[in-house]
Amino acid sequence: xxxxxxxxxxxxxxxxxxxxxxxxxxxxxxxxxxxxxxxxxxxxxxxxxxxxxxxxxxxxxxxxxxxxxxxxxxxxxxxxxxxxxxxxxxxxxxxxxxxxxxxxxxxxxxxxxxxxxxxxxxxxxxxxxxxxxxxxxxxxxxxxxxxxxxxxxxxxxxxxxxxxxxxxxxxxxxxxxxxxxxxxxxxxxxxxxxxxxxxxxxxxxxxxxxxxxxxxxxxxxxxxxxxxxxxxxxxxxxxxxxxxxxxxxxxxxxxxxxxxxxxxxxxxxxxxxxxxxxxxxxxxxxxxxxxxxxxxxxxxxxxxxxxxxxxxxxxxxxxxxxxxxxxxxxxxxxxxxxxxxxxxxxxxxxxxxxxxxxxxxxxxxxxxxxxxxxxxxxxxxxxxxxxxxxxxxxxxxxxxxxxxxxxxxxxxxxxxxxxxxxxxxxxxxxxxxxxxxxxxxxxxxxxxxxxxxxxxxxxxxxxxxxxxxxxxxxxxxxxxxxxxxxxxxxxxxxxxxxxxxxxxxxxxxxxxxxxxxxxxxxxxxxxxxxxxxxxxxxxxxxxxxxxxxxxxxxxxxxxxxxxxxxxxxxxxxxxxxxxxxxxxxxxxxxxxxx
Amino acid sequence: xxxxxxxxxxxxxxxxxxxxxxxxxxxxxxxxxxxxxxxxxxxxxxxxxxxxxxxxxxxxxxxxxxxxxxxxxxxxxxxxxxxxxxxxxxxxxxxxxxxxxxxxxxxxxxxxxxxxxxxxxxxxxxxxxxxxxxxxxxxxxxxxxxxxxxxxxxxxxxxxxxxxxxxxxxxxxxxxxxxxxxxxxxxxxxxxxxxxxxxxxxxxxxxxxxxxxxxxxxxxxxxxxxxxxxxxxxxxxxxxxxxxxxxxxxxxxxxxxxxxxxxxxxxxxxxxxxxxxxxxxxxxxxxxxxxxxxxxxxxxxxxxxxxxxxxxxxxxxxxxxxxxxxxxxxxxxxxxxxxxxxxxxxxxxxx
Numbered sequence: 002x003x004x005x006x007x008x009x010x011x012x013x014x015x016x017x018x019x020x021x022x023x024x025x026x027x028x029x030x031x032x033x034x035x036x037x038x039x040x041x042x043x044x045x046x047x048x049x050x051x052x053x054x055x056x057x058x059x060x061x062x063x064x065x066x067x068x069x070x071x072x073x074x075x076x077x078x079x080x081x082x083x084x085x086x087x088x089x090x091x092x093x094x095x096x097x098x099x100x101x102x103x104x105x106x107x108x109x110x111x112x113x114x115x116x117x118x119x120x121x122x123x124x125x126x127x128x129x130x131x132x133x134x135x136x137x138x139x140x141x142x143x144x145x146x147x148x149x150x151x152x153x154x155x156x157x158x159x160x161x162x163x164x165x166x167x168x169x170x171x172x173x174x175x176x177x178x179x180x181x182x183x184x185x186x187x188x189x190x191x192x193x194x195x196x197x198x199x200x201x202x203x204x205x206x207x208x209x210x211x212x213x214x215x216x217x218x219x220x221x222x223x224x225x226x227x228x229x230x231x232x233x234x235x236x237x238x239x240x241x242x243x244x245x246x247x248x249x250x251x252x253x254x255x256x257x258x259x260x261x262x263x264x265x266x267x268x269x270x271x272x273x274x275x276x277x278x279x280x281x282x283x284x285x286x287x288x289x290x291x292x293x294x295x296x297x298x299x300x301x302x303x304x305x306x307x308x309x310x311x312x313x314x315x316x317x318x319x320x321x322x323x324x325x326x327x328x329x330x331x332x333x334x335x336x337x338x339x340x341x342x343x344x345x346x347x348x349x350x351x352x353x354x355x356x357x358x359x360x361x362x363x364x365x366x367x368x369x370x371x372x373x374x375x376x377x378x379x380x381x382x383x384x385x386x387x388x389x390x391x392x393x394x395x396x397x398x399x400x401x402x403x404x405x406x407x408x409x410x411x412x413x414x415x416x417x418x419x420x421x422x423x424x425x426x427x428x429x430x431x432x433x434x435x436x437x438x439x440x441x442x443x444x445x446x447x448x449x450x451x452x453x454x455x456x457x458x459x460x461x462x463x464x465x466x467x468x469x470x471x472x473x474x475x476x477x478x479x480x481x482x483x484x485x486x487x488x489x490x491x492x493x494x495x496x497x498x499x500x501x502x503x504x505x506x507x508x509x510x511x512x513x514x515x516x517x518x519x520x521x522x523x524x525x526x527x528x529x530x531x532x533x534x535x536x537x538x539x540x541x542x543x544x545x546x547x548x549x550x551x552x553x554x555x556x557x558x559x560x561x562x563x564x565x566x567x568x569x570x571x572x573x574x575x576x577x578x579x580x581x582x583x584x585x586x587x588x589x590x591x592x593x594x595x
Numbered sequence: 596x597x598x599x600x601x602x603x604x605x606x607x608x609x610x611x612x613x614x615x616x617x618x619x620x621x622x623x624x625x626x627x628x629x630x631x632x633x634x635x636x637x638x639x640x641x642x643x644x645x646x647x648x649x650x651x652x653x654x655x656x657x658x659x660x661x662x663x664x665x666x667x668x669x670x671x672x673x674x675x676x677x678x679x680x681x682x683x684x685x686x687x688x689x690x691x692x693x694x695x696x697x698x699x700x701x702x703x704x705x706x707x708x709x710x711x712x713x714x715x716x717x718x719x720x721x722x723x724x725x726x727x728x729x730x731x732x733x734x735x736x737x738x739x740x741x742x743x744x745x746x747x748x749x750x751x752x753x754x755x756x757x758x759x760x761x762x763x764x765x766x767x768x769x770x771x772x773x774x775x776x777x778x779x780x781x782x783x784x785x786x787x788x789x790x791x792x793x794x795x796x797x798x799x800x801x802x803x804x805x806x807x808x809x810x811x812x813x814x815x816x817x818x819x820x821x822x823x824x825x826x827x828x829x830x831x832x833x834x835x836x837x838x839x840x841x842x843x844x845x846x847x848x849x850x851x852x853x854x855x856x857x858x859x860x861x862x863x864x865x866x867x868x869x870x871x872x873x874x875x876x877x878x879x880x881x882x883x884x885x886x887x888x889x890x891x892x893x894x895x896x897x898x899x900x901x902x903x904x905x906x907x908x909x910x911x912x913x914x915x916x917x918x919x920x921x922x923x924x925x926x927x928x929x930x931x932x933x934x935x936x937x938x939x940x941x942x943x944x945x946x
Contacts, residue, residue, distance in 0.1 A: 075604050440597055447599035503826050505631040505814065506786060510639035513602045513619075515609070534606040551830060563602055570597045573631025573814040 002525050004547045004554075007496065010430050013582040015542060016559050017492045019082055022069035024404035026428070026586050027051040029066055029082055030492040034444060036085055037485040039478075042096050044089035049096075051586065052403050053123050053169070054148070056161040059087025060473070061152055063249075063280060063398040071489050074538070075514075075561050078453035080487045084473075088481040090161070101130040103173040108132030110417045113193045115182050118146020119399045120199035120390030122169045123406025127589040128413060129172040136193075137174060140181035141232075144170060147201055147391075148399060150228040151250065153257045154469040185386070186359045195385050195413040198372075199406070202391035206350035208245065212303030212310075216345075219310035220303065223254045223348030230257055230468070239343025241265045243313055245300055246348035247277030252287045254346040259290050260468040267340065268294045269313075271330060273320060286472070290461065298338060299330065303345070312341040351396045371395065378422045379409040387412060407588050414589035424595055426587035435493055435579045436569075442579055444493050446566040449486040490564045494582045497555055499546040501576035504553070508568035508577055509533065514561045517568060522554045532556060601625050613649035621646050623673035627666070633785030633811030634664055634733050638671040640788050641702070644795035645672065650700065656692060657702045660685040660714055663740050664706030664733035664811075672702075683714025686721035686730070690912070693726050696922040697913050700799060701728040708738050711747040711766045722775040722804050727911040729798045730777075730806045732768050733785075735813040736824040743816025754821025769903055770889050772806035773882060778909030779805035780885075782900045784829050785812065793839040794902060800841065800866040803909030810898065823898075834892060836877040836901040840869040860905060870902060879905050 005012060015021050019029040028047060035044035048055035062083050070079030110133050114121035117139035125135040143149055144166045148157065170176055182188055188196060205222035207213075213220060219239065223246065229235040242263040244255040247270035258266045268287065270277055274296045277284065288294065298315035305311055315338045318330040353371060358364060364383040365373045372381050374388045381388055389405030391397060412422045435442045457474040458464070464472045476484060509517050515534035522528070528543065529536040536543060541560035548554055569577040587593045601622070609617050621642040626635050645655065652674035659665035661682035668677050676699065680688045689703045703721075710718045710732050721730070736749040745755055747766045754760050772780045779801040783791040791809065798805035810829050812818045818825045823832075860868040860880070870879065877888050885904045892899045923931070 448602045448604065450603055503631070503814075503818070504786060505633065505812070505826060506636045506639070506788070507631045510635055511597075511601070511626075513604060515606045534608045550827070561604075561606060563604060565599065565602055567597065567599075567601065571626075571630045571635070573629065 002522060002528055002543065002545045002554075004499075005542070005544045007544075010428055010584060012542065013432075013494050014428075014584050016494060016562075017582070017584070018069040018071050019066035020492070020584065022065045024065065024401045025052045025407065026584065027066075028492065028583055028585060030488055030490050031583055032089060033080070033082070033085055033485045033488040034490065036088055036481060037445065041089050041092040042094055042099065045093040045096055046099055048086055048089060049168070052400060053126050053406075054119060054165045054399065054403065055086050056090035056165050057148055057157060058399060059083060059085075059090050060157050060161070061148070062086070062400050065400070071491055071561070072487060075489070075563065076452075081453055081456070081476075081484050084456050084476060085481060085485055088476050088478075091475050092478065100168055101172065103171075104130055104132040106132055107134055108417075110134065110194045111136070111192060112195045112197065112413055113138065113188060113191070114197045114199055115188075116146055116198070116200035116390075116392070117141075117144035117166075117176060117178070118199055118201050118390055118402060119148060120392070120402040120406040120409070121146070121197060122166060123403045124197045124199065124389065124410045124413070125174040126169045126172065127407060127410035129169075129174050131414065131590055133417075135174045137176050138180050138182050139176060139178045142179050144176050144178065146199075150231050151224050151253065153227065153253050154231070155256070155260065155464065155467075155472050156253070158469070158471050183357050184359065185357060185364070186362050189362060189385070193385070194417050195387060197387045197389060197409055197413070198392050199388075199390045199402070200392050202351040202353045202396045204352045204354045205347065206352055208300065208347050208349060210300055210302055212305055215308050216303045216305040216310040218308065219343060220345045220347065223250045223346050224351060226346055227253055227257065230261070235261070237262050239263070241342040242267070242344045242346065243340055243342040244268045244346045244348060246270065246350070247272070247279055247294075248348060248350070249279045249283050250351070251346075251348035252279045252283040254348050255287055255292045256290055257468060258344075258346065259292065259465055263344075266292050268292060269298050269300070269315065269340070270294065270296045271299050271318070273297060289458075290465065297330070297333075301337065304339065310343065310345065312339050313345060314339050351391070353392060353395060377408070377425060378412045379405055380412055380422060385416070407586065410589035411587070411593045414593060418594055420594055426593040428587055429585045429592070431583040432494075432496075432580050433583075435566075435581050440570045442493075442566055444490050444579075444581070445486065446490070446493075446564070446579070448489055448563045448565055449483070451483055451487055453487070454480050454484040491562075492582050493564050493566070493579050495544075495557065495562060495564070495566075495568060496578050496580045497544065497546055497557070498576050498578075499549055499555065501574045502546070502549055502555065503574055503576075504549055504551055505573060507571040507573065511567045511571045513565070513567070514563060516558050516560075516562050518556045519549070519553045520556060521552070522548070528556060532558060534558070536560060597625050599625075612646055614651045616646065616649075616652070618642060618646040620674070621652060621672055623668070623670045626670045628663060628670075629739075629815045631814040632663070633735060633809075633813070634667050635670065636785040636788065637731070637733055637791070637809055637811055638667050640785075640791045640795055641671050643788065643792050644799060647792070648796055648799060650799070654698075654700055655702060656699045657704060658685050658689045658692065659704040660706075660709040662706040662709045662738070663735075663813075664704055665709055667733070668702075668704050683709050683712070683717055685709065686714065686717040686726070689728055690721050690724065690726050693728065693912065695924045697727070697918070698922050701726070703728050703730045705730070705732050707732060707734045707736060707746040707748040707768070711768060715747075715766075719771070719775055722772055722777045722806060725776065725778065725804045725909070725911045725915060727802055727913070728804060729795070729801075730804065732806075732808050733811045734768065734808055734824070735811050735817055736822070737813050737817040739813045739816055743813070750823040753823040754819070756816055756819050758821065760821075767889070767893065768808040769806070770886060772808075773886055773904045776804070777806040777904070778803035778906035780904040781806075781902045782808045782810070782898075784810045784833060784900060786826055786829065787833075790835060790838065790900065793841050796841040797839060797866070797868055797902065800862065801905075801909065802862075803906065803911045829898060832896060832898045834874070834897040834899050836872075836874040836888070836899060836903070837879065838871040838873060839902050840871075842867040842869055860907065862907075868902070868905065873901070879903060880907055
């Protein structure tokens with residue numbers, strides 16, 4: 002293998018699995034260390050800079066970082082990254098003086114954002130301090146988008162939304178609430194330099210089975226119902242509720258029902274329990290509240306007595322592979338099942354809808370009637386119209402919306418400065434040795450053996466009584482410290498200098514994970530097999546040095562490295578050093594321009 | 596000094612041996628020696644050898660004297676018996692322990708100061724008596740623990756860190772051991788585990804006095820340009836006479852496609868030593884030839900390593916003395932003290 006090019010920012014970035022997996026590339030270990038140090042406000046600002054909504058995401062994020070956490074491969078459970086983010090938000094105190102000041106001078110450029118959800122708010126956050134005049138149009142009376150309308154308050158209290166949406170609006174962003182955009186063509190005619198579409202995926206998918214129309218009074222579309230609950234228009238539901246669908250919206254629907262009078266709430270999914278789209282922890286939370294999840298049942302008819310819903314008939318199915326190897330659900334021949342109910346919530350997916358975008362304005366749509374959007378620049382085929390969040394590529398989640406928002410803001414800034422949008426800015430990278438003394442490091446290098454800490458919950462009896470009562474209490478400071486100490490500091494990199502190595506084997510002997518091997522060089526597949534411990538996780542890189550004095554090379558399998566620094570402690574010549582690798586994405590502003 | 600304990604986590608591929616132990620079970624406390632010390636590599640090789648032989652740690656007694664080398668038993672085989680003796684007196688204590696309980700595996704760990712100076716006589720007599728043991732000298736040519744004065748194994752003409760040249764003759768520990776009657780003698784290098792681990796395994800399996808001289812660079816005081824015990828010097832002048840594989844009797848012997856002729860030496864306990872010859876004119880079963888080879892190649896400035904001498908039919912101290920096969924420490928008073936009548940009969944037979 003050729004020597005590893007550690008100057009390429011992607012190399013060490015990939016070693017920080019959580020940060021690499023995060024769409025917004027939040028420097029996770031950096032803020033976790035700040036939490037350990039009790040520097041909550043600093044931890045919050047690291048987050049705020051990167052993902053704009055730490056308090057909201059710390060409760061609701063889809064956490065792509067956690068399955069990626071090295072702890073999963075070393076021990077079992079990942080660090081509770083998401084809930085540590087909430088800790089930073091909970092204990093930060095007043096951070097208003099840390100927020101960027103309003104632009105002293107406007108730069109004369111105007112940007113319109115459609116929808117006041119996470120994507121648009123991110124665009125506004127990035128552009129407003131630079132002097133852009135940002136106007137957000139929102140159909141609802143408040144800003145926040147799906148964070149406010151679809152996520153139940155027992156998971157995300159209103160105060161948290163108000164605070165974090167407020168930080169953005171306080172930057173001098175103009176919110177035109179209650180103003181629905183009916184025509185993009187019309188908006189394009191107004192003096193805006195760029196338009197960002199962040200309107201989400203606002204339409205819940207319909208179900209078309211007999212009885213749907215007749216019993217419509219008691220059959221509700223999940224996201225519309227959640228929104229109605231959120232704004233206080235809906236305060237009650239029947240005693241027996243069936244929720245159709247297996248995604249996170251279905252989980253929010255069933256848990257909300259439990260709080261609005263639903264005593265016997267059941268989730269029914271077409272496919273298997275394992276195949277459900279809902280995050281495992283959301284399924285757990287629902288089941289914890291006494292909500293059974295039934296699987297392999299396909300709804301075939303709504304039963305009603307003259308329009309009054311009385312039950313749903315389900316066909317029993319099982320999964321088989323067809324000739325092409327695709328998984329299909331086919332009836333298993335058993336008799337149909339009827340479940341009685343008073344109300345049904347349909348949460349079987351969301352769709353994008355752009356009836357307000359004219360098709361003759363130079364903005365192309367694809368065969369699925371979705372706008373054609375460049376995934377790097379977030380620009381549509383119209384030079385001044387950008388998309389982000391669920392509006393861009395269909396339903397995803399908040400953290401993706403934030404990531405899209407940052408990229409779109411970079412594009413808009415480049416556009417307004419007459420630059421080529423396809424030239425994307427490099428991330429800002431800082432590499433600093435952590436050596437403090439002969440064997441002292443500026444991070445806690447002893448890995449904690451603790452198992453993952455559970456977030457304390459409010460007593461179920463109390464929690465189910467009030468739909469606005471937050472269920473999770475969050476970590477207290479002591480638990481937060483213990484959980485933060487589980488982080489392996491994967492951003493503190495093992496950096497090897499072949500010129501300094503005397504091949505004494507000290508690093509090989511001390512490494513608890515058998516990561517390091519000195520061996521003759523070979524092509525990667527062969528090398529992976531004859532290391533001290535086989536490197537079978539192909540997604541994890543091998544760090545290969547240049548040739549040493551004995552013609553051998555140093556090979557380190559990055560897979561299960563604990564970043565404990567023992568290799569560097571036992572190295573007599575400083576050939577190994579522990580260096581903190583802080584990577585921050587470049588957002589809109591002077592740094593993003595070439 | 597490393598302040599943290601070695602993390603408990605390990606690689607998923609870490610396997611258990613026939614004794615039900617992983618390699619990590621053969622480790623000791625974390626080393627307090629200087630970073631990069633050759634001795635730590637020897638400790639790692641000892642861990643590997645005992646693990647590969649599936650020897651339960653509690654069947655091993657590790658004994659040492661004084662010095663950097665003699666500190667190392669703390670850093671391996673944490674679940675074994677141990678004794679840290681006075682300076683240079685490890686061989687006597689080991690001999691006594693072996694006399695009392697012949698069932699344990701005795702591992703004597705010493706250094707060039709502990710064995711070539713203050714304990715030179717002790718070293719000689721334990722070898723001469725054929726005590727069943729593995730006697731390792733971790734040889735770095737200096738007194739590391741007292742800031743790097745040269746030891747008795749420092750080569751003539753080699754320099755101290757500050758440039759002072761040695762004019763004394765060195766003691767060659769392997770020649771001494773062969774001459775004194777060790778039935779297994781080898782030399783190796785801490786930086787070459789591929790050579791060292793099989794030699795250690797063969798020495799552990801050997802029933803008799805097995806002596807290993809392991810050149811182990813002192814990174815703090817003797818790893819400079821004028822040293823003959825530095826990583827660079829040893830790598831440049833290392834002349835391995837053979838490459839050893841230790842085959843336990845149940846293992847299938849698969850010949851490797853490697854240069855050199857292969858010789859097999861069967862030992863009485865069922866172990867087969869498979870030697871790939873690297874020096875064609877060297878025969879490790881020829882005592883006089885081995886001494887001659889060491890003398891000639893040593894004079895050329897070469898460091899001869901590998902299995903240097905092995906006695907095909909070794910005898911140990913217990914055989915010399917005709918002791919019973921049951922360890923003396925488990926015999927009862929009746930067996931150990933047969934009474935005044937028996938004593939009188941013995942005395943009478945000697946008159």
